[in-house]
Amino acid sequence: MPTPTPLKQSGDPRLDDVWARLATVSDPELDESVADMGFVESVEIGADDQVRIGLRLPTFWCAPNFAFLMAHDMREAVESLDWVNRAEITLKDHCHAEEINRGVGSGHSFAETFPGQATAELDELRLTFRRKAFQGRQEVLLRRLLADGFTAAQLCDMRIGGLVVLELADADGALMCQRYLEIRGEFGGPAEDSDGAFTTSEGEALSPENFTEYLKDLRRVRMNAAFNANMCRSLLQTRYGKAGE
């Protein structure tokens, strides 16, 4: 495999394209972008439009299935840029770095990468954590709207169309809303403007009677992801120092 020679990196506008694509890739367990988490150690663009990306994780033992998903999704996201010839992801300091780098680099599936150790692909795992991401995003938005004065009954009745045009006063609120709408099409049943904005992940309508209990269930899921993200940030910083150091 030819090794791309790094060009002068700063000021190359294509780097921004790469980082923008990486920002769309999530750690499935945390529902946070790999870029925001500090997992992207380096981005280099080679002479032949090859992009080399260094991936680092909080521990040597981070689950290989999630590591594979991130490396795979990063390659796919960056290669979706027109000018990119190839994106090479190099996971470092990890118990399964060799297998994952070879597997993702060769376009192998997870089961092909770990023959005998994986009995199936990662679709079900991805779905499980994507559902938790839906619940977590829904919970923060519901709490925000309750704090803004909406009642449980109003939220149970709200339509997607109504949520789309809702003007939230600040950037935080707008982002919560945007992130929820992005994932609402994947869970919660039909997602036309006339459909309910807030449904369970299975598509059941919420009722004001069980609303409080429902929120407590979601809170547990969101708390867990937030706690894990915090732990991961702390460990990453301990392992590699602050970004840029």
Next chain:
Amino acid sequence: MYKTDEGEEIFVVDAHIHLWDARPENQRNIHGAQFINCFHDYHKALSPAEYLWTAEKFQHYGSDTLYEDLFVNGYADMAICQPTYLKEFYNTGFNTTEQNSELRDKYPERIILNGAFDPRDGEPGLEALEALVETYGVHGVKLYTAEWHGDSKGYKLSDPWAKRYLEKAQSLGIKNVHVHKGPTILPLNRDSFDVADIDDAATDFPELNFIVDHVGLPRLDDFCWIATQEKNVYGGLAVASAFVHARPRYFAEMMAELLFWVGEDKLLFASDYGIWQPKWLIEKFMAFEMPEDLKAETGVDLTPEAKRKILGLNAAKLYGIDVDAKKATLGAA
């Protein structure tokens, strides 16, 4: 023994401690080095600055340091020594029951010694378990389901062989099963931290108590759900309790969840020593008060009564410790 400002004496059981040997000469391979490095990162990430250890001290601190840190400075009356064999990573093991038994023999009033088994050892392992209970008189076991074993990178408590071992353990008088969920369980395409197998085992063995280390982290949400369904599932607070210093708000939110779902009767204080030291953990835990907004939202509080249960009374109940008699024995010593 922790004494409050009002003079009340709080009985403390540290439910999860280790005495390990991770020195380079005992490391069998790169995994042995990476395993202790990872523990050291946890130590550095969450400890107060004045409690930080160097890599060398962290690899091997010895029984005298342990006694000092736990029972002289650290307020603990008793501690439960949990073995972690890791023979794939360390020549003589990381901390085995045999190694730990020296500590128990040195401090028999202080140390509760737990054993371990691995269902992948098959028939010979069942006999070894019997010999282990006979030799060391243990009433609890620590299971590390992610431990490597030949080609296997882990097992589940719902595996048929695991059930045979649990049956055997119960027949030998084992009451308490501590379970650590770790990151490398086969098959690799499943969620390796999944705690669902504990649900199965707890239902099948209602006479056993299952203490889930680290309250199921990083699957706290699923653990909480299981612990509400199963009356014999408990949560060990190692790792979670360390957040009280560096991330108090997260600690508060997590405790609120745990108190709401699991309840104050089913949580056990644990330091995971030598990763963290009980002295600062307990001082900060005792000083901690649940923020008003969380109290209002979840309806739970970390009351003095809850703190007493979590710090020692719950573990005493599980291990059949007569707290008053033990206080008298230790006080007279």
